[in-house]
Amino acid sequence: MPLKILVTAKRVEDPESKIKVKPDGAGIVTDGVNYKMNPFDEIAVEEALRLKERHGGEVIVASIGGEKSATEIRAALAMGADRGILVRHDGPLDPVVVSALLAKVFELEKPDLVILGKQSIDDDQNQAGQYLAARLGLGQATFASKIESLESEAEQKKEPGVKLAADGKSVAVVREVDGGVETLEVSLPAVVTTDLRLNKPRFASLPGIMKAKKKELKELAAAALGVDLAPKVVVKKLSEPPSRKGGVKVQDVEELWKKLHDEAKVV
Amino acid sequence: MANVLIVAEQFGGAVRKATLHAISAGREVARRTGGTLHLAVLGKGIGPVAEELSGYGAEVHAADAAVLEHPLAEAHAPVLVELARAVQASHVGAAATAFGKDLLPRVAALLEAGMATEVLGFGGEGAEVTFRRPMWAGNVLAEVALATPVKVFTVRATEFPAAAKEGKGAVTAAKVSVDAGALRTRYAGFKEVKSARPELTEARIVVAGGRGTKGDFKPVEALADELNAAVGASRAAVDAGWVPNDWQVGQTGKVVAPELYVAAGISGAIQHLAGMKGSKVIVAVNKDPDAPIFQLADYGLVADLFKALPELAEKLKKSR
Ligand SMILES: Cc1cc2nc3c(=O)[nH]c(=O)nc-3n(C[C@@H](O)[C@H](O)[C@H](O)COP(=O)(O)OP(=O)(O)OC[C@H]3O[C@@H](n4cnc5c(N)ncnc54)[C@H](O)[C@@H]3O)c2cc1C
Ligand SMILES: Cc1cc2nc3c(=O)[nH]c(=O)nc-3n(C[C@H](O)[C@H](O)[C@H](O)COP(=O)(O)OP(=O)(O)OC[C@H]3O[C@@H](n4cnc5c(N)ncnc54)[C@H](O)[C@@H]3O)c2cc1C
Numbered sequence: 001m002p003l004k005i006l007v008t009a010k011r012v013e014d015p016e017s018k019i020k021v022k023p024d025g026a027g028i029v030t031d032g033v034n035y036k037m038n039p040f041d042e043i044a045v046e047e048a049l050r051l052k053e054r055h056g057g058e059v060i061v062a063s064i065g066g067e068k069s070a071t072e073i074r075a076a077l078a079m080g081a082d083r084g085i086l087v088r089h090d091g092p093l094d095p096v097v098v099s100a101l102l103a104k105v106f107e108l109e110k111p112d113l114v115i116l117g118k119q120s121i122d123d124d125q126n127q128a129g130q131y132l133a134a135r136l137g138l139g140q141a142t143f144a145s146k147i148e149s150l151e152s153e154a155e156q157k158k159e160p161g162v163k164l165a166a167d168g169k170s171v172a173v174v175r176e177v178d179g180g181v182e183t184l185e186v187s188l189p190a191v192v193t194t195d196l197r198l199n200k201p202r203f204a205s206l207p208g209i210m211k212a213k214k215k216e217l218k219e220l221a222a223a224a225l226g227v228d229l230a231p232k233v234v235v236k237k238l239s240e241p242p243s244r245k246g247g248v249k250v251q252d253v254e255e256l257w258k259k260l261h262d263e264a265k266v267v
Numbered sequence: 268m269a270n271v272l273i274v275a276e277q278f279g280g281a282v283r284k285a286t287l288h289a290i291s292a293g294r295e296v297a298r299r300t301g302g303t304l305h306l307a308v309l310g311k312g313i314g315p316v317a318e319e320l321s322g323y324g325a326e327v328h329a330a331d332a333a334v335l336e337h338p339l340a341e342a343h344a345p346v347l348v349e350l351a352r353a354v355q356a357s358h359v360g361a362a363a364t365a366f367g368k369d370l371l372p373r374v375a376a377l378l379e380a381g382m383a384t385e386v387l388g389f390g391g392e393g394a395e396v397t398f399r400r401p402m403w404a405g406n407v408l409a410e411v412a413l414a415t416p417v418k419v420f421t422v423r424a425t426e427f428p429a430a431a432k433e434g435k436g437a438v439t440a441a442k443v444s445v446d447a448g449a450l451r452t453r454y455a456g457f458k459e460v461k462s463a464r465p466e467l468t469e470a471r472i473v474v475a476g477g478r479g480t481k482g483d484f485k486p487v488e489a490l491a492d493e494l495n496a497a498v499g500a501s502r503a504a505v506d507a508g509w510v511p512n513d514w515q516v517g518q519t520g521k522v523v524a525p526e527l528y529v530a531a532g533i534s535g536a537i538q539h540l541a542g543m544k545g546s547k548v549i550v551a552v553n554k555d556p557d558a559p560i561f562q563l564a565d566y567g568l569v570a571d572l573f574k575a576l577p578e579l580a581e582k583l584k585k586s587r
Contacts, residue, residue, distance in 0.1 A: 015538065019406040028407065040519075095372070096381055096415075119519065123402050125384045130340065130372035139341050139451035142369045147458075149508020172455060176512045177338075177365040179278065180459040184339075187451040196502060196519060197512055232381030234412045236397060241408050244544055247565035249556075253578040256550065257586070259566050264548045266472070266527040267494065267583060 001168030002057035005048040006111040007081065008102065009063045009072040010038040012122045025237040037072040040117025043194040045076045046201040047144070048115050050160040055168075057112075058082050062105050064098055066090045070217060077212035078204035084215065085109075089222035094233035099131035104225040106136060111189060113171065115162075118143050118193040125233075129193035139186035141173035143195040147181065150200055161198045269302035269394065272356040273325075274347060274374075276366045277308055277316045284469050285362035290323050290430035292386070292422040296358050300394045305354045307441065309343050311336035317438045324434030328354070330441040337454035338366050342445050344373040350441050351378060356417065358396070360386075363421035375419035382419040383411050385522075387426045404518040405541035424468060425524035425545060460511040467497040467514065472527045475499030475516055475543070479532015479553065479572055482509045486576035487531055493580040499523065499543075501533045517542035531572040535560025552576065 013019060014034040022029055037045075048059045061076040063069040064087040073084035087101050106114065119126040133140035146161030148154040163172040165185070175182045176195045186192075204212070222229060250256045260267045273293035276283040290306070297304040304325040308317050317329035330346045351359050351374070359374060361367035363385045375382040383398035390410050391397035397412045398420055413419075467473065472494045476487035478501065491498045499521070500514040516523055518541035528546035533539060535551070535558055543549070544563060551564035552575050561567040568575055 013403065015404070019403040021407055028403070094381065096376075099376065121404065121518070124400075124404070124518065125382075126368050127372035127375070127382055127384060130369065131376040133341075134344065134373045134376035140369075140373065141452070142340075143365060145512060150506045151508050170453075175365075177369075177457075178283075179513060180457055181512070182457045183455040185453040185455045190451070195512075196515075197506060230414075232414045233383065234414055235409050236412055237410045238402070239408050239410075241401075241405060244563045246562045247567070249561065249567045249569065253568070253570075253575055253582060256566055256568050256575075257579060257582045260527070260548070260550070261586070264527075264565070266548050 001055060001164070003051055003055050003113055003164065004057055004109070004111045005051060005059050006106065006109055006114045007041070007044045007048045007059060007061050007076065008116045009041045009045065009061050009076045010117070010120050011035050011063065011065050011069045011072045012038045012120055015039060015121050021238045021240050025239055027238065035068070035071070037075050038117050038120050040119060040121070040194050042201040043196070043198050044115040044117055045079050045081060046199045047160060047162055047194060049080045050158055050199065051162060051164065054160055055164055060085060060109055060111065062087065062102065064089055064093060064101050064222065073217055074212050075204065077215045078209040079202055080208060082215065084217040086217060086219045087222050088219055089229065091229070092231050094231040095125050095127035095131050096232045097227065097229055098128050099135055100227040101222055101225060102128070102132050103135045104227060113188060114191045116191070116193045118195055129191050133191035136191070138189055138191050140191045141175060141184045141186050142193045143176045144173045144192050145176045145181060145195045145197040146174050150197060155200065162192060269300040269357045270305060270355050271297040271300065271302055271358045271360070272305045272307055272351050272354055274359070274361040274367070274371070275306055275308040275320055276362060276364060277310055277313060280315060282316055282319055283362070283364065284429065284466070285364050285424040287429040288424035288427040289360055289362040289422050291427040293360055294430065295389060296360070296396055299389065299396050300357060302357065305356065306436070307347060307350055309335045309346060321436040321438050322432040323430055323436065325436045327436050327438045328441040329438055330443050332443040334445045334447040335443065338370070339450065339452050339454060340370045340373045341450055341452045343370055344377055345445055346441060346443050347374045348377045349444070351417065358418050358420070360420045360422060362424050367421045371419055371421050378417045378419065379415060380417040380419045381413035381415045383413060384421050386420045386422045401541070404537050405544070406537065423522055425522060460513050464491065465495065465497045467499055467521055468523055470497035470525055472496035473499045473523050473525045474529045474531065475501065475533060476504055476531050477501035477533030478503040480504060480509070482507060484510055486573055490529065490576045490580045493583045501539050530560055530564070531576055533560055534558050535563070
C-alpha cells in the first residue's frame with residue numbers, strides 16, 4: 001500500500017557550532033554560526049524515504065520559519081523527498097504554535113503518517129510530535145528506534161525500522177525507553193518521532209541536488225492559517241551556564257588513585 | 268486553582284526513583300503558588316504503589332484500570348487531563364524520563380498548556396513561577412515563562428533532591444473513562460535490558476566507555492563492578508551496537524550527576540558533556556593528550572584504557 005508521508009525539517013544551528021549568548025541575554029550570537037536541518041529531522045526524512053522505497057507513495061517535507069528555512073526543505077528534497085511546504089512565519093515559535101500549524105498542514109495534505117524528530121537540538125523541548133498527535137487525536141510513537149544496530153545488515157540494506165502491517169492499516173514502531181526497548185503498533189494515520197538509532201541518513205547526491213531545484217516548494221503564510229501565533233512558551237532571558245574548569249593531568253594510575261582516594265575522597 | 272499535580276511513574280510494582288525528585292519539585296511549586304500538592308499514579312494493580320506514595324503527605328489519585336496496564340500516552344493522557352481539572356491544578360509536572368517526556372506534552376496539548384522540558388530550577392517571584400531549562404545541549408540556560416492558565420513541566424531528576432517521606436496522604440480512586448476499543452495505539456512488547464548494576468541516573472559512580480573501547484567494554488565493566496558503579500557510554504558506542512541504548516549519556520541520552528564519572532575512550536563532544544558535566548568529580552582516560560574531555564576533567568590520565576582501567580581496578584581491589 002503506497003504511503004503518503006509528511007516529514008518536518010527544522011532549521012537549526014549546526015551541532016558543531018559554538019553557541020554564545022549575546023551580552024543582553026536576548027538571544028544567541030548568530031554571526032559565523034552555520035545552519036542545517038535538525039539532525040533528528042534528517043533521520044525522519046531518511047525513514048520516510050525508505051518507507052516510500054519499500055511501499056511506494058509520496059514524501060512531503062514541511063518547515064515552519066523564515067524564508068531561509070527553504071534551504072532545509074531543499075536539503076530534504078535533495079535527499080529524495082517529493083515536494084515541500086514552507087509555512088512562512090518570521091517570529092518566535094514554540095511547540096504549541098508549531099504543532100497547531102503542522103495540524104493545519106496535516107488537514108490540507110491528509111497524510112497516512114507524520115514523522116518528526118524527537119527533539120530540536122536548539123531548544124531541546126521534545127514536544128512538537130506529542131502535541132501534534134494530541135491535537136489530531138492520533139496515536140503517537142515517540143523515540144522510534146529499531147532492534148538492529150546501525151552497523152547491522154538490515155541497516156546496510158536500508159530497511160525501514162518502522163514496519164508497515166500487512167493490511168497497511170498500522171505501523172509497528174520500536175521505541176527507546178528507560179530500561180529497554182518497547183514495541184507499539186499504531187493505527188494510521190499516526191505520528192512518529194525519531195530517535196538516533198533509527199537509521200543513518202543518506203547524503204544528498206549531486207543529481208539529487210540538481211533535481212531538488214525543480215521540485216515543487218509551496219509557501220503558505222502562517223498568518224493565513226487561522227492559528228493563534230502568539231507563543232505560549234516565552235523565553236525571558238538566556239545566560240551561559242557556569243563553566244567548569246579542567247583540573248590536572250596525572251602521570252599514572254598510581255597518582256590517579258591517590259588523587260581519588262586522598263584528595264577527592266570518592267573511592 | 269493553584270494546585271500542583273505530580274505524575275508518578277511506576278514500573279514493575281515499584282515507584283521509580285526519579286519520581287521522588289519530581290515530588291520535591293512539586294513541593295517547591297506548591298509552596299510558591301500557595302496550592303496543595305497532589306500525586307497521580309496510573310496502571311493496573313497499583314494499590315501497593317499508591318500506598319507507598321501516600322507516605323509523601325500528598326493526596327494520591329490512583330487510576331487503576333486494565334486499559335492503563337502499559338504506559339501508553341494515548342490512554343494515560345485523558346485520565347490525567349480529567350484529574351488535573353478535577354483537582355484544579357495550575358501546574359502539572361513529572362520527571363523528565365522517557366515516560367514523562369512521552370506523556371506530558373500530550374497532556375499539555377489537551378490542557379491547552381505551554382510546557383517546559385527538563386527543568387533545572389524555578390525562578391520568578393511569588394506565585395509567578397518561571398522555569399530554568401537548558402538549550403543547545405546545555406550551552407545555554409534559558410529562563411522561560413509559560414503564558415497559559417495551566418503550566419506543564421518535566422524536571423531533571425539530578426537537579427532536585429529526592430523527597431523525604433512526611434505525613435500521610437489519602438489514597439483516592441481517579442476516574443478512568445478511556446475506551447480501550449477506541450485506542451489507536453497497542454502495546455506489542457518490551458525487551459528489558461536487565462542489569463545487576465545500579466541504575467545509571469541514580470548511581471554514586473559511573474564508568475563510561477566510548478569509541479576508544481573499539482567495542483570491548485570488558486575493562487569498563489570490570490572497573491564499574493569494582494566500584495559498584497553503573498556503566499555509561501557515548502553515542503558512538505551505542506550507535507555501533509556495542510552496548511544497549513539505555514546506557515547513552517548526553518544531550519539526547521541520559522543526564523547523570525554522580526560523585527565520580529570516569530570517561531574512558533571518550534573524546535568529550537559537547538553532546539556528551541551535556542549529560543555528565545554536573546558530575547562532582549570527572550576522570551578522563553584517553554590516549555590523545557589533546558582530547559577535549561581533558562579541558563573539563565578534574566583528573567586526566569593520558570593512557571591506553573586497556574592498560575589503565577585494569578590497573579586501576581587492581582589498585583582498588585588491593586586497597587580494600
Ligand atoms: C533566542 C531565542 C528566543 C526565542 N524566543 C522564543 C519566545 O519568546 N517564545 C517562544 O515560544 N519560542 C522562542 N524561541 C524558540 C522557538 O523558536 C523554538 O523553535 C520553538 O520553541 C520550537 O520548539 P522545539 O523546536 O524545541 O520543539 P521540539 O518539540 O523539540 O521539536 C521536535 C520536532 O518538531 C519539529 N519542529 C519543531 N519546530 C519546527 C519548525 N519550525 N518547522 C518544522 N518542524 C519543526 C521537528 O521535526 C523537530 O524535530 C526562541 C528561540 C531562541 C533561540
Ligand atoms: C544530534 C546529536 C545528538 C548527539 N547526542 C549525543 C549524546 O547524547 N551522547 C553522546 O555521547 N554523543 C552524542 N552525540 C555524538 C557526539 O557528537 C560525538 O560524536 C560522540 O559523543 C563521540 O563519541 P566518542 O567520544 O566515544 O568517540 P570519539 O569522538 O571517536 O572519541 C574516541 C576517543 O577515544 C580515544 N581512544 C581511542 N583509543 C583509545 C584507547 N585505547 N585508550 C584510551 N583512549 C582511546 C580517542 O583518543 C578519542 O578521543 C550527538 C550528536 C548529534 C549530532
